[in-house]
Amino acid sequence: MLDEDRVRADTPGCASGSEPGVVFLDSAGSSLPPRVVLDTVIDHLRREAEVGGYRAANERLDDLAAVKTAIGTLINAAPSSIALSDSATRSWADFFYSIPLTAGDRILISEADYASNAIAAMQRARATGATVERIPSDSSGQLDLDALAALVDERVKLVSVLHVPTNGGLVNPAAEATRIAHSVGALVLLDACQSTGQLPIDVAELDVDALSATGRKWLRGPRGTGFLYVRPELVEAIEPARLDLHSAAWTGPDEYQVAADASRFEFWECDVAGRLGLGAAVRYLLELGQENVYNAVAARAEHLRKALPEIPGVTVRDIGIRHSGIVSFTVDGLDSVAVRDLLAEQNITVTVSHAGSTLLDMTGRGLKSVVRAAPHCFVSFDELDRFVAAVAAL
Numbered sequence: 001m002l003d004e005d006r007v008r009a010d011t012p013g014c015a016s017g018s019e020p021g022v023v024f025l026d027s028a029g030s031s032l033p034p035r036v037v038l039d040t041v042i043d044h045l046r047r048e049a050e051v052g053g054y055r056a057a058n059e060r061l062d063d064l065a066a067v068k069t070a071i072g073t074l075i076n077a078a079p080s081s082i083a084l085s086d087s088a089t090r091s092w093a094d095f096f097y098s099i100p101l102t103a104g105d106r107i108l109i110s111e112a113d114y115a116s117n118a119i120a121a122m123q124r125a126r127a128t129g130a131t132v133e134r135i136p137s138d139s140s141g142q143l144d145l146d147a148l149a150a151l152v153d154e155r156v157k158l159v160s161v162l163h164v165p166t167n168g169g170l171v172n173p174a175a176e177a178t179r180i181a182h183s184v185g186a187l188v189l190l191d192a193c194q195s196t197g198q199l200p201i202d203v204a205e206l207d208v209d210a211l212s213a214t215g216r217k218w219l220r221g222p223r224g225t226g227f228l229y230v231r232p233e234l235v236e237a238i239e240p241a242r243l244d245l246h247s248a249a250w251t252g253p254d255e256y257q258v259a260a261d262a263s264r265f266e267f268w269e270c271d272v273a274g275r276l277g278l279g280a281a282v283r284y285l286l287e288l289g290q291e292n293v294y295n296a297v298a299a300r301a302e303h304l305r306k307a308l309p310e311i312p313g314v315t316v317r318d319i320g321i322r323h324s325g326i327v328s329f330t331v332d333g334l335d336s337v338a339v340r341d342l343l344a345e346q347n348i349t350v351t352v353s354h355a356g357s358t359l360l361d362m363t364g365r366g367l368k369s370v371v372r373a374a375p376h377c378f379v380s381f382d383e384l385d386r387f388v389a390a391v392a393a394l
């Protein structure tokens with residue numbers, strides 16, 4: 001069980017001091033970090049100002065290495081299979097743009113896929129003569145495994161599986177989809193941006209070839225952080241599309257050698273304070289326990305999924321069978337942006353997910369936008385009820 005009082009006391013944003021207090025429901029966008037993350041980042045920025053960024057980083061080499069160790073523990077992977085970056089999209093693209101594609105190759109994307117992934121897939125298809133096809137969803141709204149099985153053949157080089165979409169509570173059957181993709185030798189790149197930090201993630205169990213995630217959402221890390229996992233047996237087989245003097249070494253006038261581990265997907269320069277903050281965020285989550293956090297998030301999301309539909313005119317838009325901590329809804333006669341702004345006047349933070357972020361899914365359901373409420377474990381049930389009452393009063 002999670003100690004809610006402790007988690008709230010650890011979160012400076014929970015005690016805003018203003019009246020009415022904050023009801024923070026945007027952990028799917030950019031969450032509230034625990035104090036240890038804030039302190040870690042600020043302390044390092046101060047140290048950089050005192051002695052310069054190079055010396056400050058050299059003083060923290062062990063702690064920097066520990067960031068990957070912590071992430072490895074979180075997702076059950078070796079630290080050497082993790083590459084740090086500045087966002088989930090960067091990590092996704094670092095892997096995706098490094099996969100060789102030729103004319104006739106097929107890329108499959110999920111119906112719930114994220115705009116940035118779909119755009120990259122279309123760009124590469126145009127450049128290489130590959131095609132981009134969508135995996136349909138089944139009647140529940142989740143990725144249709146039978147349709148995927150019927151769709152795959154040896155020309156499928158990469159399957160983009162979207163674990164938890166940005167616009168609602170769906171959790172796709174990632175492990176099952178991966179088994180089907182592997183049956184024809186296709187690689188699976190899992191977008192775990194919205195699942196990492198709220199659902200326990202085990203890459204060995206999922207068996208995906210690569211996974212991308214961000215720091216600022218459910219992990220509660222700093223902005224400008226993210227990471228890529230690449231299956232260890234695959235790392236050396238894939239030469240990144242772009243290299244620098246960190247991802248490779250200049251070994252002779254006409255020679256370079258690419259790093260043996262996943263750091264081949266990293267560039268040298270980085271936000272050191274942000275990385276240390278990400279490490280602190282992951283360690284904090286490990287301390288709380290992934291299962292405990294998941295249960296707390298699920299209980300809060302379930303509370304909203306029960307209460308919101310009881311309000312006349314409110315429709316919860318979540319699809320699928322298994323649900324995540326993202327609850328999306330619409331209010332009859334009110335634009336999602338207006339809902340967000342009216343709630344903001346009462347210090348309640350929700351966000352709007354527009355059709356352009358998940359175009360296939362949203363247009364398929366005739367939705368232009370949804371209001372997104374994403375409660376993390378630090379949100380109290382009283383706060384959830386205040387939010388529900390505020391929606392009812394709109």
Ligand SMILES: *Cc1c(COP(=O)(O)O)cnc(C)c1O
Pocket residue numbers: 086087088089090114164165166191193194213214215226
């Ligand atoms: C937010 C999000 C991303 C992008 O994450 P960045 O860190 O902003 O690059 C990718 N996929 C999904 C499903 C997301 O919700």
